[in-house]
Amino acid sequence: MLEIRESQIEDIFATQLDEVKGLLSLKDNVSLIERQKILPSGNRLDLLFLSASNLILVELKAVKSEIKFCEQIIGYRDELVELQEKGKLPRLPLISYLACPIILGPHKDFCVKNDIIPIQYSPYELLKNYYFKVKAISKLITLKPSNHGLWDLHLLNRILYSIGSGTTIEKLTKPTELSRSTVRSYLRLSSELGLTKTRPKVTLTELGKEYVDNIERDKPINYISDIQTDIIKEYITTNPFGSPAIFGIYSAVETVFALSKNFYPVPLKEAIICFRYLTGKQSEWSGKAAKDAFIMYSNYCIDLGLLAKIDRDYYITPSGIRFILLLELNKSILFVNSL
Structure with missing residues (x-):
């Protein structure tokens, strides 16, 4: 009917x-x-x-x-x-x-x-x-989180701070003490976040330069400053369909935000189930893969100040609430403009 x-x-x-x-x-x-x-x-x-x-x-x-x-x-x-x-x-x-x-x-x-x-x-x-012809929806349908084997976002710093003129992947292996394959994985993530380009040479984008310029030099190399988190958050909210990594980050925040109506704090077990559905990976991820993916992306969110975790329970921060509301606004504008 x-x-x-x-x-x-x-x-x-x-x-x-x-x-x-x-x-x-x-x-x-x-x-x-x-x-x-x-x-x-x-x-x-x-x-x-x-x-x-x-x-x-x-x-x-x-x-x-x-x-x-x-x-x-x-x-x-x-x-x-x-x-x-x-x-x-x-x-x-x-x-x-x-x-x-x-x-x-x-x-x-x-x-x-x-x-x-x-x-x-x-x-x-x-x-x-x-449904499939609407540009914004079509872009969203094809987006699924990528796994670059990087458990914490702050680990990118040693790569980003080592990039200079004429940098190659080979040259990055020495100061970072990482293998070529690991450097490649890290660069794929940093490129998905708009911070680097890898062709013809490895270079920082304008966004990447802004990120590096705002290092707090009296802090450990793995420290991400508040200004640096703001740079990445603004890039994500203005480019919600930009890359798989962006999609994974905001999907982790959306997972906790959505589940907070039923559980608060949000248990890890429930977050994994919801994240798997929300990202379109229900038929692709095993239970362990889904768990690893949520933990990885939620760690990125914690680095950015969007989520907090105590033991195995997740909380959305004030910054996370502002982030998700601004993100939804920008997504809505992109959807409306594509109709």
Whole structure:
């Protein structure tokens, strides 16, 4: 049983013009002239499109066909012809369509006799295609946390502070006392956080330079200053779909924030289960992999001051609450702009 408001299907028709072109089997591209066009009679026409050679009338329904729908289209078409004769619409051939999830045989015959093209569409396919075509959603779907084998974010410092002009991975192995493969893993993470580039040479980005410039030199090398945490947090909140590592960090905060409605503090066991679902890794991660991933990303969050941990329980910090609210705002803006 189909349960959806017709206006929501109409939204898809009005915004996904490639979908309309395919559904109506049109050769030319189409543009939307008007949605819910008010006709001289006061009736509203669902959708009016323009192609290179035709005006296209589409009456859209979210229920199975009825004869009265066909009769409506005949009336709407007559009114559009009158508007054409008065010079209020382009004088182009007018093609009429009735789009329904189910079109019954007699109604299909009635449409054909009255020069109306019946189109049977699948709401399921429309909704699924729309979901995957929205740019922000498509980007989010493909994002999944990466595991670079780095348990704490502050361990990046020894790499970042060793990068100079003409730096190569080989050169970084000596001052850091890390293997080539470990250096590569660390650089992949730092690059996902916008701090480094690895081609053609290993270099700091402008963000990376800002991070390094704000080192507190009287502190141990593994210390991340408040300014440095702010630099990374701002980058994450303004680039929520930027990389797998960014996704993993904010997903760990979202996990604790969401579960706090049910448990507070949030037990590690519950956080692992939620994190696994939230990151889209339910079918990919074993229990141990999910546990390791959450602990790793929650450690990053602790380094950034977004979460706190006492024993096996997690707390969201004041900075974490501000972070998640700002992040949701920026994500919403990106979603809205992609619709």
